[in-house]
Amino acid sequence: MRIGITCYPTYGGSGVVATELGIELAAMGHEVHFISYSQPFRLSGRDQGIFYHEVPVSSYPLFEFPPYDLALASRMAEVAEFNGLDLLHVHYAIPHSVSALLARQMLGARGRRLPFVTTLHGTDITLVGLDRSYLPITRYAIQESDGVTSISTYLKDKTVQDFGVTRGIEVIPNFVNCDVYTPLKDEAARAEARRRLAEPHEAIFMHLSNFRRVKRVTDVVKVFAKVVRETPAQLVLVGDGPERSAAEWLARDLAIAEKIHFLGKQEQVNELLPLADLLLMPSELESFGLAALEAMACKVPSIATRVGGVPELIDDGVTGLLYPVGDIEAMAQGALGLLGDRARLEAMREAGRKTAQTRFCSTLVVPHYVRYYESVIGSQ
Ligand code: GMT
Numbered sequence: 001m002r003i004g005i006t007c008y009p010t011y012g013g014s015g016v017v018a019t020e021l022g023i024e025l026a027a028m029g030h031e032v033h034f035i036s037y038s039q040p041f042r043l044s045g046r047d048q049g050i051f052y053h054e055v056p057v058s059s060y061p062l063f064e065f066p067p068y069d070l071a072l073a074s075r076m077a078e079v080a081e082f083n084g085l086d087l088l089h090v091h092y093a094i095p096h097s098v099s100a101l102l103a104r105q106m107l108g109a110r111g112r113r114l115p116f117v118t119t120l121h122g123t124d125i126t127l128v129g130l131d132r133s134y135l136p137i138t139r140y141a142i143q144e145s146d147g148v149t150s151i152s153t154y155l156k157d158k159t160v161q162d163f164g165v166t167r168g169i170e171v172i173p174n175f176v177n178c179d180v181y182t183p184l185k186d187e188a189a190r191a192e193a194r195r196r197l198a199e200p201h202e203a204i205f206m207h208l209s210n211f212r213r214v215k216r217v218t219d220v221v222k223v224f225a226k227v228v229r230e231t232p233a234q235l236v237l238v239g240d241g242p243e244r245s246a247a248e249w250l251a252r253d254l255a256i257a258e259k260i261h262f263l264g265k266q267e268q269v270n271e272l273l274p275l276a277d278l279l280l281m282p283s284e285l286e287s288f289g290l291a292a293l294e295a296m297a298c299k300v301p302s303i304a305t306r307v308g309g310v311p312e313l314i315d316d317g318v319t320g321l322l323y324p325v326g327d328i329e330a331m332a333q334g335a336l337g338l339l340g341d342r343a344r345l346e347a348m349r350e351a352g353r354k355t356a357q358t359r360f361c362s363t364l365v366v367p368h369y370v371r372y373y374e375s376v377i378g379s380q
Contacts, residue, residue, distance in 0.1 A: 001373060002031045002084055004076065006100070007091040009040040012210050013290040014121035017151070017174050018091040019043055024177070024366040026050045035079050037068065042267065053079045069095035069102075076103035080114045087373050088116040093124040094134055097141035104146075115146035115376050120169070122151075122287035123214070125159050126308075139163045147376040149369075152309025155287040170372055173312070174288045175365035178357050181297035183349075184274045194275050197261060198234040203339050205233060206276035206300070208269060208291040209283075211241025218243065218250050219282040219328060223303070225254045226332035231339060235260045236276065238269060273298040277345075278335055284325055286310050292320065293360055296352035301345070303335050313360075319352040 003025060007018030019040040022032040026049035033051045034040060043050065055075045059066045076088060076099060088103065090096035100116035107114045118141065123129075129138045142148055142165050149172045150156040156169045184190040191200065198204050205224055209215040217237070224235040237247065237260065244262065251257040266272060273279075279295040281304040286292075288309045292302040296319060304310055306322040314320040321334040338345045358364075 001025075001086045001370075001377075002033070003373065004033045004035055004079055004083075004085045004088040005091070006035045006072065006076065006088065006096045007040060009034075009036045009038045013174075013288070014092045014119075014124075015040055016042060016290060017119075017121070018089075020175070020177065020362070021089075021366065021369065022050060024362050025370070028366070028370070030370075031083075033079055033083055033085065035072070035075055037072075041265075044267075051083070069099045072096070073099040073102035073106070076100060077106045077114070080107060081112065085114065086377055088114060089119065089369075089373070090116060091119045092121050093118055093138050093142055094128055097145055098137055101141050101144055113380055115380055117147035117149060117373065117376055118142055118145040119172075120148065120150045120155055120159055120287075122155065122285075122308075125155055125162065126285060126287065127214075130162060135163070139165060143167055146380070147372060149372065151288045152312050154309040154312065158287075172368050172372065173360060173365060174290050174293060175360050175362045176290075176293050176297045176356055177362045178297050181270050181273065181294050181356070183299040183353065190274065193271075197236055197275060199232070201232055203227075203231060203233040203277045204275055205235045205278050205280055205335070206238065206273065206295070207235070207280045208238045208273070208294070209241070209281075211239050211243045211247070213243055214284045215241075215243065216282045216284055216325070217247045219326065219331075220280045221247050221250045221254065221256075221260070222328045223280055223282065223331045223335065224260070225256050226328065227335050228256055228259055230336055233259065235280075236272070237262050238264075238266050238272060240264050269294065270298070273300055276300045277339065278303055280331070280335075281305070281310075282323075282325070282331060283307060283310075289313055293356060296320070297356035297360075299349040299353045301338070301348040301352050303331050303338075315351075315355070319348060319355050 008015045019042045026032045035053045057071045097118040104114045149170045207220045251260045279302040302320040316322040323330045
């Protein structure tokens with residue numbers, strides 16, 4: 001198949017999923033064309049069967065807001081025509097599904113078919129999409145898509161409830177490449193790599209996000225502050241975004257700044273995750289929680305919140321621990337309890353890896369997307 005993929009190319013779960021999907025599809029022999037305003041950040045250097053088409057957005061004095069969605073629609077139609085695309089797959093409904101709808105109509109007027117699949121990821125439904133300025137057009141574009149997938153049952157149900165969408169929505173969960181996200185087998189190498197972040201007797205906590213408010217990064221620091229009062233530990237924060245400064249100030253106020261490493265955006269998170277003992281994901285809301293899945297594949301259990309689609313990924317008490325949003329004390333006690341019970345921690349590490357391999361591995365989930373594409377193309 002020749003597949004066009006549009007996503008937000010910057011830091012964020014939907015862009016990561018879209019990029020990893022494109023890489024996996026290309027490895028299976030499909031031709032993949034990314035169409036976006038910049039090259040997706042996890043793409044560099046892996047371009048066999050992958051093509052990137054930038055969307056130029058011109059600005060004029062008349063435009064206070066350059067219309068990216070229109071430029072994207074034009075580019076989608078061009079790329080589809082010039083490369084004979086069989087299907088477009090857009091990640092995050094706003095504005096990508098609206099642009100895809102326009103591109104389909106443009107080509108349709110000339111007798112060429114371009115079906116498109118919209119994948120719903122999270123705040124496109126739970127936050128941004130609910131804004132009255134976007135809701136009617138987002139609902140329309142979802143309803144008119146040739147195929148719609150959702151990364152969790154929670155998000156599918158929210159789309160039906162809050163948007164009144166009546167068309168079918170296929171749940172295809174997020175996935176992880178279990179060969180890339182894998183524990184470090186060589187204990188000596190792991191110990192050596194950990195030494196760059198912590199002393200041998202210290203536990204390593206990690207957090208990985210785009211540091212937006214919904215991630216509650218200050219709760220990460222607060223939980224860690226309680227933990228580190230009881231046991232030697234270091235906290236590694238991977239990523240960047242609007243809440244980073246608040247987290248840095250809090251670390252200073254709580255006098256634990258020297259135990260916290262702000263690494264900023266990192267490309268090879270698969271090399272960092274296996275070094276951690278626990279991942280902290282105290283989000284206000286997660287439709288899935290990709291970071292927790294990547295950690296599970298590396299045998300790192302999460303201390304997380306019982307929100308959105310997270311319970312579909314983490315089996316509380318088996319592959320991680322779930323708590324109410326903002327319950328700092330319980331999360332800290334949960335983490336301390338696990339660190340103090342090596343047998344339980346080890347069982348959780350094994351169970352997490354097994355879940356990643358048996359339910360969320362790319363070798364299982366990507367073929368689900370391929371079958372779905374085929375059914376959408378076949379039903380045209
Ligand atoms: O909504 C966001 O925070 C960003 C969004 C994205 O598009 O980058 O993340 C969502 O999609 C991820 C990948 O499918 C999921 O793992 C996240 O749980 C989801 N975030 C939220 O629902 C808050």
